Amino acid sequence: MIGTAFVSRRSSLSAGLFERSTRVVPGGVNSPVRAWSAVGGEPVFVGRGQGARIFDEDGRGYLDYVCAWGPLILGHAPRPVVEAVVRAVPEGTGFGAPTAKELELAELVCERIAGIEQLRLVNSGTEATMSAIRLSRGYTGRNKVLKFDGCYHGHVDALLARAGSGVASFSLPDSAGVPESFTGQTLIADFNDVASVRNLVRENHQDLAAVIVEPVCGNMGVIPPEPGFLEALRELTREYGIVLIFDEVITGFRVARGGAQERYGVTPDLTCLGKILGGGLPVGAFGGRREIMSCLAPAGPVYQAGTLSGNPVTVTAGLATLKELAAPEVYRELEEKGRRLEEGLQGVLDQGIRGTVNRVGSMLTLFLGPDRVGAPADARTSDRDRFARFFHGMLARGIYLPPSPFEALFVSLAHGEDDIAATVAAFADWAEEDSRR
Numbered sequence: 001m002i003g004t005a006f007v008s009r010r011s012s013l014s015a016g017l018f019e020r021s022t023r024v025v026p027g028g029v030n031s032p033v034r035a036w037s038a039v040g041g042e043p044v045f046v047g048r049g050q051g052a053r054i055f056d057e058d059g060r061g062y063l064d065y066v067c068a069w070g071p072l073i074l075g076h077a078p079r080p081v082v083e084a085v086v087r088a089v090p091e092g093t094g095f096g097a098p099t100a101k102e103l104e105l106a107e108l109v110c111e112r113i114a115g116i117e118q119l120r121l122v123n124s125g126t127e128a129t130m131s132a133i134r135l136s137r138g139y140t141g142r143n144k145v146l147k148f149d150g151c152y153h154g155h156v157d158a159l160l161a162r163a164g165s166g167v168a169s170f171s172l173p174d175s176a177g178v179p180e181s182f183t184g185q186t187l188i189a190d191f192n193d194v195a196s197v198r199n200l201v202r203e204n205h206q207d208l209a210a211v212i213v214e215p216v217c218g219n220m221g222v223i224p225p226e227p228g229f230l231e232a233l234r235e236l237t238r239e240y241g242i243v244l245i246f247d248e249v250i251t252g253f254r255v256a257r258g259g260a261q262e263r264y265g266v267t268p269d270l271t272c273l274g275k276i277l278g279g280g281l282p283v284g285a286f287g288g289r290r291e292i293m294s295c296l297a298p299a300g301p302v303y304q305a306g307t308l309s310g311n312p313v314t315v316t317a318g319l320a321t322l323k324e325l326a327a328p329e330v331y332r333e334l335e336e337k338g339r340r341l342e343e344g345l346q347g348v349l350d351q352g353i354r355g356t357v358n359r360v361g362s363m364l365t366l367f368l369g370p371d372r373v374g375a376p377a378d379a380r381t382s383d384r385d386r387f388a389r390f391f392h393g394m395l396a397r398g399i400y401l402p403p404s405p406f407e408a409l410f411v412s413l414a415h416g417e418d419d420i421a422a423t424v425a426a427f428a429d430w431a432e433e434d435s436r437r
């Protein structure tokens with residue numbers, strides 16, 4: 001059953017705000033994942049955040065594992081970022097002219113991410129992937145793009161497509177409003193299935209501009225790449241002169257200091273960044289080999305632009321965040337916290353609940369139902385009703401999880417050992433209650 005705390009909260013300020021919101025905002029939210037379509041109920045309106053906690057408009061606190069969907073690796077309102085932003089704002093919030101701060105951030109990213117020799121800042125992850133695709137097409141003079149079933153790259157028309165069953169050559173759009181002719185240039189392969197990629201690449205290599213992948217799948221829950229998968233993508237794309245794009249919007253600065261490409265030792269031609277890079281403010285970036293990046297206007301023929309790109313306040317927040325992530329110990333700490341949470345949750349599952357935990361560093365997903373999730377198809381076998389009960393049961397116990405079974409939990413540096421222990425205890429308590437249903 002849904003906890004009583006959940007039910008009583010419905011008569012609250014937060015609920016009134018949602019009701020008002022549905023009148024002026026489609027579905028009441030500015031991004032679909034924020035609505036609780038997968039779990040039922042109405043979303044909590046958040047008033048503020050501090051450290052590992054958020055507080056709703058009624059002042060109720062929750063331990064937060066959404067962390068703004070990934071950006072807040074230092075937790076909410078971290079002092080070094082807040083202070084840097086507060087110092088930056090009175091200096092002016094935008095010029096539409098180059099600044100030294102943008103240069104500083106670009107140099108820092110080039111130093112940290114192996115595959116980036118040059119980069120351009122944009123305002124969202126969606127813009128980054130959209131621009132990386134256009135650039136790949138301009139650079140190669142080819143039109144097709146290969147993506148993976150279950151990988152999300154923002155709401156770019158051509159990338160809003162996934163295969164039905166097995167490997168479909170050409171796929172239909174996932175969204176109304178996307179012409180079939182747009183996704184008709186998009187091929188879909190299966191994540192962690194090298195043969196599916198090899199076949200499509202061999203058949204289409206003369207028309208194939210890019211292969212784009214989340215090096216750790218993070219948008220069907222966390223699914224790590226199997227050993228050899230990323231290496232095989234690297235070899236195949238190199239052999240046929242196809243641009244390999246790693247979408248590191250989640251994994252960049254998350255799974256290692258130098259992103260997934262450092263963690264797995266595979267360097268792509270282009271990398272897309274976002275989320276952590278903006279320190280909680282809107283941002284995106286794409287970068288890569290100089291030879292490819294120099295095709296961008298004004299250096300080359302591929303047009304790409306942005307009025308607010310490289311915004312000084314965003315760049316300040318990003319720089320302050322990346323400076324906090326400079327030391328290797330930070331990533332050891334994130335790994336250790338992630339490991340503790342994984343082991344704790346797994347320990348509860350071992351008491352007789354079917355499910356599994358997938359984790360890479362400080363991002364993890366608890367899948368209820370399947371014993372093993374090695375591909376998005378496995379994730380889709382999750383028990384959605386049980387997840388909805390789990391979500392509301394945890395919420396009633398003061399733990400705020402992503403409101404979908406197919407999302408990653410993010411552990412931040414602000415999450416303490418006691419917070420993680422409390423989360424595991426809440427899961428055990430819920431599991432005990434749910435077993436008596």
Ligand SMILES: *Cc1c(COP(=O)(O)O)cnc(C)c1O
Nearest residue numbers: 124125126152153154247249250
């Ligand atoms: C979040 C995300 C995006 C889109 O970023 P936005 O800033 O929401 O446009 C792209 N790729 C991946 C892997 C993401 O997780």
